[in-house]
Amino acid sequence: MIGPGLLRGLKITLINFFRFPATIQYPNRRVWLPELSRYNSLTPLKLFLETPKSAILSLFGMAEIPMKIPQSPRFRGNEFAWFEDRCTGCASCAKYCPLGIIEIVTSPGSTDIQEGENYSIDVFDIDIGRCMFCGLCVEACPYDALHMGTSFERSTTVRNKLVINKDNLNNSDKKPSSWYRPQFEEREFNPFDSEIEDHYEAGRHEKPEKRTMKDRWVDRNN
Amino acid sequence: MPSTQPVTVNLGPQHPSTHGVFRMRVTFDGEEIVDVEPVFGYLHRGSEKLAEERTYTQVLTLTDRMDYVSSMLNNQSYILAVEKLANVEPSPRGVWLRMIASELQRIASHLVATGFLIQDLGALGTPLIYSMRQREYILDLFEMLCGARITNSYLRPGGVYMDAPEEFWPALDKVLLDVPHAFDELEELLSANEIIKSRTIGVSILSPESMVNASITGPMLRAGGVDWDLRHRNPYDFYDQINFHRPLHNSSDNFARFWVRIQEARESVKIIRQCIDKIEPGPVRPSFDEVPRLLRPPPGDVYSAIEGSKGELGFYLVSDGGIAPYRCHVRASSLINLTLLREMLIGELFNDLFVSFGSIDLNMGEVDR
Ligand code: SF4
Ligand code: SF4
Numbered sequence: 001m002i003g004p005g006l007l008r009g010l011k012i013t014l015i016n017f018f019r020f021p022a023t024i025q026y027p028n029r030r031v032w033l034p035e036l037s038r039y040n041s042l043t044p045l046k047l048f049l050e051t052p053k054s055a056i057l058s059l060f061g062m063a064e065i066p067m068k069i070p071q072s073p074r075f076r077g078n079e080f081a082w083f084e085d086r087c088t089g090c091a092s093c094a095k096y097c098p099l100g101i102i103e104i105v106t107s108p109g110s111t112d113i114q115e116g117e118n119y120s121i122d123v124f125d126i127d128i129g130r131c132m133f134c135g136l137c138v139e140a141c142p143y144d145a146l147h148m149g150t151s152f153e154r155s156t157t158v159r160n161k162l163v164i165n166k167d168n169l170n171n172s173d174k175k176p177s178s179w180y181r182p183q184f185e186e187r188e189f190n191p192f193d194s195e196i197e198d199h200y201e202a203g204r205h206e207k208p209e210k211r212t213m214k215d216r217w218v219d220r221n222n
Numbered sequence: 223m224p225s226t227q228p229v230t231v232n233l234g235p236q237h238p239s240t241h242g243v244f245r246m247r248v249t250f251d252g253e254e255i256v257d258v259e260p261v262f263g264y265l266h267r268g269s270e271k272l273a274e275e276r277t278y279t280q281v282l283t284l285t286d287r288m289d290y291v292s293s294m295l296n297n298q299s300y301i302l303a304v305e306k307l308a309n310v311e312p313s314p315r316g317v318w319l320r321m322i323a324s325e326l327q328r329i330a331s332h333l334v335a336t337g338f339l340i341q342d343l344g345a346l347g348t349p350l351i352y353s354m355r356q357r358e359y360i361l362d363l364f365e366m367l368c369g370a371r372i373t374n375s376y377l378r379p380g381g382v383y384m385d386a387p388e389e390f391w392p393a394l395d396k397v398l399l400d401v402p403h404a405f406d407e408l409e410e411l412l413s414a415n416e417i418i419k420s421r422t423i424g425v426s427i428l429s430p431e432s433m434v435n436a437s438i439t440g441p442m443l444r445a446g447g448v449d450w451d452l453r454h455r456n457p458y459d460f461y462d463q464i465n466f467h468r469p470l471h472n473s474s475d476n477f478a479r480f481w482v483r484i485q486e487a488r489e490s491v492k493i494i495r496q497c498i499d500k501i502e503p504g505p506v507r508p509s510f511d512e513v514p515r516l517l518r519p520p521p522g523d524v525y526s527a528i529e530g531s532k533g534e535l536g537f538y539l540v541s542d543g544g545i546a547p548y549r550c551h552v553r554a555s556s557l558i559n560l561t562l563l564r565e566m567l568i569g570e571l572f573n574d575l576f577v578s579f580g581s582i583d584l585n586m587g588e589v590d591r
Contacts, residue, residue, distance in 0.1 A: 002416065003416040004414075005414035005415045005416045005419070006415060006416065006417070008410055008414045008415075009410070009411050009414065009415045012407050012410055012411055013348060016348075016352065022355045022358065071365070072362075072365045072366040072369065072387075073387075074365070074366065074367070074368065074369035074384075074387070075365060075369050075370075076368075076369035076370050096279075096280075096515075098276055098280035098283050098284075132283060132373065133370065133373075134283045134373070134375050135369065135375065136279065136280065136283070136375075139383070139515075140515070148369065177369060179368070179369045179384075180383065180384060182384065185387060
């Protein structure tokens with residue numbers, strides 16, 4: 001039973017002992033002083049004056065800074081990015097969802113000069129407690145109004161809070177993933193540093209000029 | 223010589239070594255196993271029934287969850303069945319991409335199987351972590367492709383949902399360079415170590431005849447020297463344009479099963495390299511005019527199988543012309559490979575029980591569905 005093979009096995013474990021770790025510290029990473037001062041963009045001296053506790057800890061490599069996990073822009077996370085101004089209330093997403101967890105209630109809304117009659121959305125609930133983040137709803141949305149999000153830290157202790165409603169969706173960070181949204185990839189949009197502010201930017205089309213908009217649409221009320 | 227008395231022990235369902243929720247009623251005579259009765263169904267989620275009320279694209283999300291260690295292969299098998307049922311002509315680039323994805327998944331699945339063998343032999347943690355680390359890089363590639371690591375849902379009828387991003391190709395090259403080293407390491411740990419050799423060689427031997435009779439497929443069958451690989455016998459996708467070697471072993475014991483898995487994963491690397499050479503720019507799926515989102519295949523039934531990581535993985539779909547399959551049946555390779563468990567284990571010693579069980583490389587999500 002005992003033989004040279006055991007030593008060969010030990011050699012492999014020894015080589016691996018000196019490798020860089022493949023794991024990442026999450027959510028916080030422990031750093032030394034130079035990295036801490038780079039993270040806070042303060043000189044070490046100022047660091048000692050302003051945050052003495054973490055500066056002293058950093059002398060022993062124990063100061064903590066938040067860790068960013070390398071993610072792909074197509075990551076399907078659980079914060080949906082939804083643009084109310086783009087959504088027509090067509091409920092394609094609700095029909096396409098395998099679990100039927102999107103609830104949409106609409107009522108006839110206003111008549112807009114540019115867009116004609118529209119529906120106002122009264123309820124837009126997604127029960128992400130049951131969602132499996134398959135992204136089929138995003139695939140179904142013809143108006144690019146619903147996007148998968150890229151964050152994943154939405155744990156709560158109350159189940160009801162997992163139902164995200166219209167207000168949550170409107171107020172959440174708009175960091176859509178590029179799952180089924182090739183326009184983000186073409187534009188090299190990175191959801192991890194930037195947000196989409198304007199709903200026009202989320203679409204597949206160029207934003208038309210004001211003049212062309214005026215030419216194209218006639219005011220039906222006059 | 224003291225006389226012994228058979229003792230029946232209940233193992234599982236919540237046992238850390240049973241690779242999922244699996245229960246065995248084992249009768250021991252001393253250290254020797256005299257009877258095994260597998261009990262399963264604890265992870266039954268009714269996927270086949272659920273498929274009957276979902277559209278063809280929505281069923282794809284259920285197949286991810288069947289064999290959760292190789293969901294790309296499940297997707298591929300299901301999509302091939304749907305394409306056959308609906309007469310969809312796939313786009314070449316999509317087919318190459320899904321071949322790359324499914325071969326990557328095969329490597330990942332074999333890494334898990336090999337890592338767990340060493341874990342089952344009692345080397346707690348370390349070698350398993352080596353293979354899991356390598357698998358993690360492959361899962362990172364899946365995250366680039368489709369945004370998910372385990373539950374991919376990457377394939378669509380006619381190809382894949384979206385082309386690979388640009389950063390995927392250099393990352394793939396890097397992984398392909400790394401994977402053979404990882405397997406060198408694992409093989410060195412596995413085939414050089416005297417303890418592992420003495421505990422796996424000659425244990426749980428199955429005869430090729432009994433395996434063929436029990437319709438066992440996959441690496442288990444090829445470890446018995448039967449050259450049966452659907453990628454070669456019944457080529458699907460573009461496997462007929464690919465040259466690859468089918469590793470065989472003759473001894474059909476636990477060691478052979480893992481040796482075959484490691485060699486097969488090395489072949490997968492070569493297959494991916496050939497795919498990269500042959501892939502050409504173009505659409506990754508037919509347009510929605512040709513293949514609509516809501517497929518309505520003509521009435522009929524179809525069976526199509528692929529060589530999964532664990533054996534022949536087939537989907538039997540019946541259509542009544544509607545938007546959902548009338549019946550969906552999965553030929554789960556894990557379940558059928560389990561049928562010879564009793565023959566494998568009788569006469570073996572207690573400490574080989576979990577090693578032999580792990581050498582089937584079953585996945586309870588696929589057994590119970
Ligand atoms: S991601 Fe999937 S499960 Fe979740 S709401 Fe969208 S379609 Fe439904
Ligand atoms: S999110 Fe998209 S699919 Fe859903 S109702 Fe709004 S426009 Fe329609």
